[in-house]
Amino acid sequence: MRGKYDVEGWRIRKNGTPFFITGSVSSSHDDAGNLIGFISILRDATERRDAEEKLVQAREQLAMSQKMEAIGKLTGGIAHDFNNLLMIIGGSAQIFTRLLDPKLPKAIEAIQTAAKRGESLTRQLLTFSRHQHLSPTVVDLNASIKNMRTMIESSLRGNIVYNENVGEGVASVKVDLAELELAIVNIAVNARDAMPSGGTFTLSVHAVTANQETGGDRRAKAFFAIALSDTGTGIPPNLLSKMFDPFFTTKEVGKGTGLGLSQVYGFAHQAGGTVTADSKVGQGTTITIYLPSCADEQITSKELAAARARSRQPQRQTVLIVDDSPEVADVTSSLFEHLGYDTIYRDSAEAALKLLEAGTKIDLVFSDIVMPGTIDGVGLAREVRSRYPGLPIALTTGYSDAAKAAPPSLKILRKPFDTEALRDFIHDLAPPRPTRSSGTPMASSTTEAVRRN
Structure with missing residues (x-):
């Protein structure tokens, strides 16, 4: 031998x-x-084998990241143009409700519903691609999730029991609350569809320390894990790695877009955390969102914001609307006018600056970010703050990488928006001064108030 x-x-x-x-x-x-x-x-060879397995996992994660980035760039560009279309559709529908007789309420309602559905889809696309402009605030995670109970239960079905295990202590995280709500609803809807005969859906929140699983922002030593579990059909191992891919779905044609969990993925990473999934066929699935703790930051006071809004006295003011799309500008003007404002329109940043130089009295500049010419909306904001520090300016966009260049103090309203969203947005701006702003610099006492916004 x-x-x-x-x-x-x-x-x-x-x-x-x-x-x-x-x-x-x-x-x-x-x-x-x-x-x-x-x-x-x-x-x-235990250490060598472990190292080889970690290398394989790292390569898979890199490939996934590159794939997500490529798809994200594509979807972000499409969503930008689509949001402008939704702005026209949704805004026009609101105008119709004020102009037409009541014989067409169902048609108008259908238009508004379609616009809202389109807005939801683009939000999911943009959040996944991490190009959605978020408005993060420091919130009490425990209290916020408890306030979502009715919304979560309505997303489930009568034969599904909802259990909640959320502590009483303050759990501070910095997130866009609307995106967090959307992420949880998306998971709840997937859980509902995985339990056609009923079952249990459980949400729990607990504190964890940073490790390989939490990923995200490693500067944060502490994380909060939101675990959402169902007792449904489960997901086969060969499909588990694909469940956060956009447009991937195991549902029948017409039953799902495949964007719900991709929005969850984008939201978690954009918030500085991550998301994981664990599933066993026939036993159920658990999706866990990890969000970094920010216990050292102060929780936003909604009561203070509401009191500030109530203290403002309505008065007829003029808004300068800057947008390269006349159709979008018409809708935006109508929404502002419905709220009691006069409007002036210009189609470029250069034209807007010429109007201000001429001394035209303006109380607020409201500009789109993406515009042709040498100056975009962010550049216009810099020019206005430099030349006319007493003149408030706010931006709007459906999506733009240029928004990343905007200073945190600059307010941005995402498209599409309706009258209610616009009203709330204006309330969050600096209180208007008794003397209307014009093309001449205002006193330094006003400057500090504008800088805080």
Whole structure:
């Protein structure tokens, strides 16, 4: 018997712990060629095997990240133009409700419903691609989730029991609350569809420390994990890695867009955290969102904001609307006018600056971000703040990388928006001064108030 036999596999140490070995077994012969025994050489390769597995996982994560980035750029560009169309459709529908007789309420309602559905789809696309402009605030995670109970239950079905395990202590996180609500609803809807015969949907919140699973912003040592579990059909292992891919769905044609969980993925990463999924066929699925803690930051006071809004006295003011799309500008003007404002329209930043230089009295500049010419909306905001520090300016966009260049103090309203969203947005701006702003710089006492916004 001659030759060598390679071996590898798991073995058990005397203390009961497993380890992985590699090695070989070969025959030993004397000078006459007679077999005298066997030589077995074994090596402990546990660390090497672990390193190889981690390398494979890292390569898979890199490939996933590159794929997500490529799809994100594509969807972001499409959603930008689509949001402008939704702005025209939704805004026009609101105008119709004020102009037409009541014979067409169902048609108008259908238009508004379609616009809202389109807005939801683009939000999911943009959040996944991390190009959605978010408005994060510091919130009490426990209290916020408790306030969502009615919304979550309405997303489920009568034969599904909703359990909630949320603590009483303050759990501070910095998130866009609307996006967090959308993420939880998306998961709840998927859980509902996975339990056609009923079951249990459980939401729990607990604190965790940073590790490989939490990922996200490693500067945050503490995270809060939002675990959402169902007792549904589960997901096969070969599909589990694809469940956060956009447009991937196991549902029948027409039953789902495949964008719900991709929005969850984008939201979690944009908030500085991550999301994981664990599932067993026939037992159910658990999706966990990890969000970094920000216990050192102060929770936003909604009561203070509401009181500030109530203290403002309505007065007829003039808004300068800057947008390269006349159709979008017409809708925006109508919404402002419905709220009691006069409007002036210009189609570029250069034209808007000329109007201000001429001394036209303006109380607020409201500009789109993406515009042709040498100055976009962010550049216009810089010019206005530099030349006319007493003149408030706000931006709007459906999507733009240019929004990332805007300073945090600059307010941005995402398209499409309706009258209610516009009213709330205006309330969050600096209180108007008794003397209307114009093309001449205002006193320094006003400047500080504008900088705080």
